Amino acid sequence: IDKGQAWGAIDFGSNSVRFLAARQESGKQTPLWHHLDTTRLGREVTRSGTLHPDAVERTMAALGHGVESMQKYGISVQQVAAFATSAVREALNGQDFCRRVYERFRLEVALLSGETEGHLSYQGAVEGLPEGLAAGRIPVVVDIGGGSAEVVFHHKDRWWRQSFPLGAVRLTESPLGRVDIASVWAPAVEKVSSLQRMGRPILIGVGGTITTVAAIALQLRDYAPDKVHGYEIPLEKVKSIARELRAMDLEERKQVAGLQPERADIIPAGLSVLEAFMEDGGFEEIVVSETDLLHAALKQIALGEWPPRGE
DSSP, X not given: OOTTOEEEEEEEOSSEEEEEEEEEETTEEEEEEEEEEEOOTTTTHHHHSSOOHHHHHHHHHHHHHHHHHHHHTTOOGGGEEEEEOHHHHHOTTHHHHHHHHHHHHOOOEEEOOHHHHHHHHHHHHHHTSOTTTTTTSOEEEXXXXXXXEEEEEEETTEXXXXXXXXXXXXXXXXXXXXXXXXXXXXXXXXXXHHHXXXXXXXXXXXXXXXXXXXXXXXXXXXXXXXXXXXXXXXXXXXXXXXXHHHTSOHHHHHTSTTOOGGGTTTHHHXXXXXXXXXXXXXXXXXXXXXXXXXXXXXXXXXXTOOSOTTO
């Protein structure tokens, strides 16, 4: 890897499009630029089966700025690992979206399966963990996104990973009660319960819902990734924040320190998903990771291993 070379990664998620520019030197990643635009690409996908034209336009506009910003760091579109997750994966016009991005920006978008998405989240989260945090424990990574949620762990040379239709945007549009959420989570809960019997697994959370809970717990008026990363949140704290937010109306939620106003409508649903998984899976706390699939994808393109096999 050329020491001075910067690389990029772009995540077209159901709630936001995220950008990362960084230098990758052997095992170490030095971020240069990190940005998020809430474009709600997954809006109404479950209902209509297609990406909403307005959401596509918002995403294309955000992408224009993002590609331009990357170029300032000497990153061309060939040096960017771009990928799309649940919203684009499920939409009937998802391939059209990828084609449009390619035609306009010459940027190749990898459509990730839920399993690959989970795998990358795991790599990003586990590699970015503060030293010694997971020593002797089995990391279980949960990624709660806008359209889906993934659970991944690796134990005794075997991977277990699955994607669930439990995203924060999806559940805001089509709400599920506690019992229904639990039944969707059941296969993952069953797996982690057997891990709980073997030792102390450590739960690591990635994705906007989880980083937001940390920011609220820390009362961050201005988001600070270094404070959020590695922060441990007890289940009781997750539950009390969830209770407080559910008791508020949308305008009140928009005033909460640590909660981005554009996430205020979907945070209760995201918290319901997290709460159910922690309670049923027997986790007393969750460690928040700021590094996730975006960081794993950037590392892969820097190493010449992008796109992931089979995608």
